[in-house]
Amino acid sequence: MDIQLQKVSYAYAKGTPFEKRALFDVELAIPSGSYQAIIGHTGSGKSTILQHLNALLKPTEGALQIGDRTITAGKKAKDLKPVRQKVGIVFQFPEHQLFEETVLKDIIFGPMNFGVSEQEATKRAHKLIELVGLPHTILEKSPFDLSGGQMRRVAIAGVLAMEPEVIVLDEPTAGLDPRGRKEIMDLFLQLHKERNLTTILVTHSMEDAARYADRIAIMHEGKCVLTGSPEEIFGNAEKLATYRLEAPRIVRFQRELEAKIGRRLQTLCLTEEELARAITAAVREERAGQ
Amino acid sequence: MMEKMIFGRFMPGDSFVHKLDPRSKLLFVFAFIFIVFFANNPVTYAGLLVFALLVIFVSRIKLYFLINGLKPVIILMVFTFLLHIFFTKEGNPIFEWKFIHVYEEGLRQGIFISIRFLVLVFMTSILTLTTSPISITDGLEVLLNPFKKLKLPVHELALMMSISLRFIPTLMDETDKIMKAQMARGSDISTGPIKERVKAVVPLLVPLFVSAFKRAEDLATAMEVRGYRGGEGRTRYRQLKWDGKDTLAMILLVAMTALLITLRS
Amino acid sequence: MDEILSLDHITFTYSPDEPNVKNAVEDVSFTVHEGEWIAIVGHNGSGKSTIARLMNGLLFPQQGTIKVMNEPLTEENLWEIRSQMGMVFQNPDNQFVGATVQDDVAFALENNGIPYKEMVKRVHEALQQVKMDQLLNHEPQHLSGGQKQRVAIAGALALKPRLLILDEATSMLDPQGRAEVLATVQALREETGLTVLSITHDLEEAILADRMLFMNGGEKFAEGTPSEIFALGDQLLDLGLDLPFAMKLTKLLKQDGVELQGEHMTEEELVNDLWTSNFKK
Numbered sequence: 010m011d012i013q014l015q016k017v018s019y020a021y022a023k024g025t026p027f028e029k030r031a032l033f034d035v036e037l038a039i040p041s042g043s044y045q046a047i048i049g050h051t052g053s054g055k056s057t058i059l060q061h062l063n064a065l066l067k068p069t070e071g072a073l074q075i076g077d078r079t080i081t082a083g084k085k086a087k088d089l090k091p092v093r094q095k096v097g098i099v100f101q102f103p104e105h106q107l108f109e110e111t112v113l114k115d116i117i118f119g120p121m122n123f124g125v126s127e128q129e130a131t132k133r134a135h136k137l138i139e140l141v142g143l144p145h146t147i148l149e150k151s152p153f154d155l156s157g158g159q160m161r162r163v164a165i166a167g168v169l170a171m172e173p174e175v176i177v178l179d180e181p182t183a184g185l186d187p188r189g190r191k192e193i194m195d196l197f198l199q200l201h202k203e204r205n206l207t208t209i210l211v212t213h214s215m216e217d218a219a220r221y222a223d224r225i226a227i228m229h230e231g232k233c234v235l236t237g238s239p240e241e242i243f244g245n246a247e248k249l250a251t252y253r254l255e256a257p258r259i260v261r262f263q264r265e266l267e268a269k270i271g272r273r274l275q276t277l278c279l280t281e282e283e284l285a286r287a288i289t290a291a292v293r294e295e296r297a298g299q
Numbered sequence: 300m301m302e303k304m305i306f307g308r309f310m311p312g313d314s315f316v317h318k319l320d321p322r323s324k325l326l327f328v329f330a331f332i333f334i335v336f337f338a339n340n341p342v343t344y345a346g347l348l349v350f351a352l353l354v355i356f357v358s359r360i361k362l363y364f365l366i367n368g369l370k371p372v373i374i375l376m377v378f379t380f381l382l383h384i385f386f387t388k389e390g391n392p393i394f395e396w397k398f399i400h401v402y403e404e405g406l407r408q409g410i411f412i413s414i415r416f417l418v419l420v421f422m423t424s425i426l427t428l429t430t431s432p433i434s435i436t437d438g439l440e441v442l443l444n445p446f447k448k449l450k451l452p453v454h455e456l457a458l459m460m461s462i463s464l465r466f467i468p469t470l471m472d473e474t475d476k477i478m479k480a481q482m483a484r485g486s487d488i489s490t491g492p493i494k495e496r497v498k499a500v501v502p503l504l505v506p507l508f509v510s511a512f513k514r515a516e517d518l519a520t521a522m523e524v525r526g527y528r529g530g531e532g533r534t535r536y537r538q539l540k541w542d543g544k545d546t547l548a549m550i551l552l553v554a555m556t557a558l559l560i561t562l563r564s
Numbered sequence: 565m566d567e568i569l570s571l572d573h574i575t576f577t578y579s580p581d582e583p584n585v586k587n588a589v590e591d592v593s594f595t596v597h598e599g600e601w602i603a604i605v606g607h608n609g610s611g612k613s614t615i616a617r618l619m620n621g622l623l624f625p626q627q628g629t630i631k632v633m634n635e636p637l638t639e640e641n642l643w644e645i646r647s648q649m650g651m652v653f654q655n656p657d658n659q660f661v662g663a664t665v666q667d668d669v670a671f672a673l674e675n676n677g678i679p680y681k682e683m684v685k686r687v688h689e690a691l692q693q694v695k696m697d698q699l700l701n702h703e704p705q706h707l708s709g710g711q712k713q714r715v716a717i718a719g720a721l722a723l724k725p726r727l728l729i730l731d732e733a734t735s736m737l738d739p740q741g742r743a744e745v746l747a748t749v750q751a752l753r754e755e756t757g758l759t760v761l762s763i764t765h766d767l768e769e770a771i772l773a774d775r776m777l778f779m780n781g782g783e784k785f786a787e788g789t790p791s792e793i794f795a796l797g798d799q800l801l802d803l804g805l806d807l808p809f810a811m812k813l814t815k816l817l818k819q820d821g822v823e824l825q826g827e828h829m830t831e832e833e834l835v836n837d838l839w840t841s842n843f844k845k
């Protein structure tokens with residue numbers, strides 16, 4: 010499902026002395042099946058955009074196209090349920106949304122709101138609990154007896170159970186230990202690849218954006234100022250700095266090394282494996298050249 | 300909708316009214332609530348209204364914002380006005396149409412009550428708009444200090460109030476976030492039959508309660524770690540300062556009371 | 565060096581009546597010396613926060629003794645000891661007590677009955693130390709997460725503590741906020757020699773510490789300098805941690821047959837080694 014923002018502007022508390030404009034003419038196209046990262050300094054409007062993606066907020070100017078639905082500023086939008094089903098959002102600290110007596114009931118809450126039968130929803134819950142790496146026995150427990158990391162996974166399963174076509178992630182790994190972080194990010198990558206799930210990741214981690222996304226958009230002071238592939242975005246450190254962002258650790262390392270050895274590696278590397286390969290190649294050349 | 304309400308909100312500024320000590324403002328508004336009842340004829344009511352408008356002018360809060368932000372309260376006022384008009388059947392009839400009869404006394408009463416209402420709402424709004432909640436709390440704590448002798452836990456009440464005030468924006472944000480998270484999962488509070496809507500409140504209330512509880516726990520820990528153990532032996536960082544402006548405000552209050560008493564019939 | 569704090573065979577459980585619940589902290593001992601920077605790492609639920617709470621007398625151990633400045637921690641000297649220890653928690657919103665920046669910093673001073681004039685001086689000093697003295701009257705909802713955490717640090721500093729405990733104080737922050745807070749802590753250490761104990765999931769931050777404490781399932785799994793801890797290699801991965809970037813890359817490069825002199829924890833070391841071992845003519 011394609012998503013397209015056309016000159017979207019948004020102001021909180023519009024028409025009051027407390028009015029606060031958060032988005033200015035944002036243009037952004039997210040094609041079906043892509044892995045899009047949205048990065049930007051804090052307060053740049055990332056979470057505001059994210060809430061437009063399933064019409065939790067409606068643009069105060071401009072329009073947005075979500076699949077075959079168009080949401081235009083000023084027009085009343087009726088029956089948004091289909092949109093909400095198709096675009097699932099995993100909010101920051103999603104464990105805060107758990108409320109049911111058992112994990113199972115919480116996971117089936119979403120799908121049942123969208124008219125899925127209890128039987129079918131339960132079937133999904135069983136499959137998903139395994140997918141997120143938890144034992145089946147946990148389904149009967151109260152979500153409030155789980156550890157923070159487990160609650161996070163349950164909440165994620167609850168969103169996936171709606172079987173959305175697009176999944177939107179707002180800082181999904183905040184507060185987790187390094188392994189938990191990697192497992193969750195790998196889970197979303199796997200879903201993205203296997204089910205061709207369109208994935209939109211809002212993150213402060215340049216490392217994650219570099220490693221997982223195939224397209225990146227930079228938000229700066231409420232505007233979408235730059236879009237491109239990770240190589241394009243992270244290749245230009247000066248430009249990043251003007252948006253108060255820093256290149257990922259790996260890119261900074263590559264640049265330092267290049268400065269030291271006085272020449273460039275073949276490509277800009279975005280994963281440790283790629284970088285190791287590129288350095289090895291450079292070392293071989295160097296030896297051969299001597 | 301809630302965003303537009305300005306009743307009980309604070310708008311920072313540096314006008315004469317903003318700079319007054321919270322104690323003088325509180326005393327003024329408390330006294331005003333009683334003084335209003337001295338008014339009983341057109342002159343005194345007009346006087347009150349003019350005075351309230353003057354205060355608004357001095358506080359540099361735009362009348363337009365005030366009226367816009369107080370809409371729900373003003374609707375209530377219009378309603379009381381109509382009630383008086385239709386149900387007071389004294390004096391000469393001045394308007395008759397089908398079953399509606401409006402009498403002179405009704406109109407008079409309606410206008411007076413509305414002015415009284417409006418003036419009170421204006422004055423209390425000005426108090427909260429020009430005084431930060433924490434200053435109001437400080438002012439109250441000091442003004443209520445004599446009641447400590449009667450075993451009223453003044454310090455604890457004031458602390459409770461200031462912490463609640465401090466957390467209102469945080470909890471509003473939280474409510475908004477949880478509501479959106481549940482809406483994204485297909486829960487819907489704003490449409491559908493009442494029974495369904497009531498049911499949809501549970502997914503909102505449970506997480507909100509859990510989170511408020513967690514916050515309270517965190518906050519209690521943070522306070523304990525920083526050595527908080529009740530009001531005993533505490534010093535105060537926020538010092539209130541009473542100066543000429545405040546005395547002036549008090550003189551104004553007395554003068555106005557005297558004026559109202561002489562002009563009332 | 566003076567001993568600031570020591571834990572001696574500490575065991576703690578949140579549910580003493582249920583014998584089959586695992587202890588949150590199991591037989592942990594270690595010592596903190598004046599001027600040190602110690603990082604505590606470990607997976608979620610490994611008992612890090614519980615240890616921090618024990619140190620501060622928010623919890624009392626079922627077994628073992630905790631000594632602060634060589635004095636055993638008891639109910640009696642609790643408040644005295646607390647005034648020597650500052651503590652900053654994870655959630656910036658849930659520890660901001662005051663209505664404005666300066667009120668929040670003054671909170672601990674008020675509690676300890678510091679006279680007004682002295683308070684004003686200390687509030688300003690503490691805020692200068694964290695570079696927040698321009699925002700005295702800001703309300704918490706108008707501050708970024710990093711700024712709020714710096715205010716929390718100032719609030720702790722105002723009492724001139726001997727030890728500052730940070731429990732994941734940077735984990736809810738964006739990279740810039742994190743960098744701000746870290747820089748603040750580092751500057752403080754340089755200027756005042758403050759002892760810091762920081763609980764963190766950020767390994768790049770842990771590398772900078774003098775010593776690391778590695779927790780696993782409530783037990784102390786290892787203790788040592790960062791290079792000693794990260795030398796554990798793949799064991800770290802099994803226990804919920806990861807390797808710092810430079811070490812991961814070193815490992816990959818060695819697998820590919822690139823010559824290197826040693827294991828490197830920081831990028832700078834690795835760049836230099838790559839240069840001297842492979843490119844320098």
Ligand SMILES: Nc1ncnc2c1ncn2[C@@H]1O[C@H](COP(=O)(O)OP(=O)(O)OP(=O)(O)O)[C@@H](O)[C@H]1O
Pocket residue numbers: 021022029030031049050051052053054055056057058738
């Ligand atoms: N409910 C709200 N009312 C008023 N202003 C808001 C509200 N939510 C956000 N804003 C403002 O809108 C702007 C954009 O906020 P947004 O939350 O989208 O930023 P963000 O990029 O997600 O930041 P972060 O990285 O800190 O999450 C900010 O200036 C913020 O202060």
Ligand SMILES: Nc1ncnc2c1ncn2[C@@H]1O[C@H](COP(=O)(O)OP(=O)(O)OP(=O)(O)O)[C@@H](O)[C@H]1O
Pocket residue numbers: 156157186578588606607608609610611612613614615
């Ligand atoms: N208030 C509590 N009541 C009961 N059990 C608790 C409580 N707090 C923590 N625990 C349990 O004690 C153990 C240790 O928790 P602790 O919070 O110390 O871990 P942590 O290392 O700080 O984890 P994290 O990295 O997630 O912050 C966990 O198993 C946890 O579930």
Ligand SMILES: [Mg+2]
Pocket residue numbers: 055056057
């Ligand atoms: Mg955000």
Ligand SMILES: [Mg+2]
Pocket residue numbers: 612613614731732
């Ligand atoms: Mg913890």
